[in-house]
Amino acid sequence: xxxxxxxxxxxxxxxxxxxxxxxxxxxxxxxxxxxxxxxxxxxxxxxxxxxxxxxxxxxxxxxxxxxxxxxxxxxxxxxxxxxxxxxxxxxxxxxxxx
Numbered sequence: 255x256x257x258x259x260x261x262x263x264x265x266x267x268x269x270x271x272x273x274x275x276x277x278x279x280x281x282x283x284x285x286x287x288x289x290x291x292x293x294x295x296x297x298x299x300x301x302x303x304x305x306x307x308x309x310x311x312x313x314x315x316x317x318x319x320x321x322x323x324x325x326x327x328x329x330x331x332x333x334x335x336x337x338x339x340x341x342x343x344x345x346x347x348x349x350x351x352x
Contacts, residue, residue, distance in 0.1 A: 268294060269325050281322035284312050 255263070269282070272290040276283040282290065288308050315323045 265329075266325070269328065273325075278322065281324045282328075283322055284309070287312055287315070287323055 268290065270279070272286045272293075273279055273282050275286055275289075291308065291311070312323065315327050317327050
């Protein structure tokens with residue numbers, strides 16, 4: 255398996271590790287997204303990410319505004335670029351520079 259294929263498999267696996275704990279196995283609730291971000295991006299966001307920032311990130315990811323985030327919404331290239339930028343902004347606003 256190529257490195258890119260491994261990366262995609264890891265991303266899908268991570269999504270499904272957190273999805274479905276509060277209902278639909280194919281989507282992330284706001285609580286599931288918070289858990290994913292806290293555990294998988296804790297070094298960037300800190301152990302207790304600001305709730306307002308998490309709410310904004312959830313709203314930005316929830317393209318169809320159905321109150322949940324599916325893999326397609328996270329997998330959209332524009333969304334990934336936006337998410338990386340938001341994580342970088344959060345990190346910089348908390349005084350953590352890479």
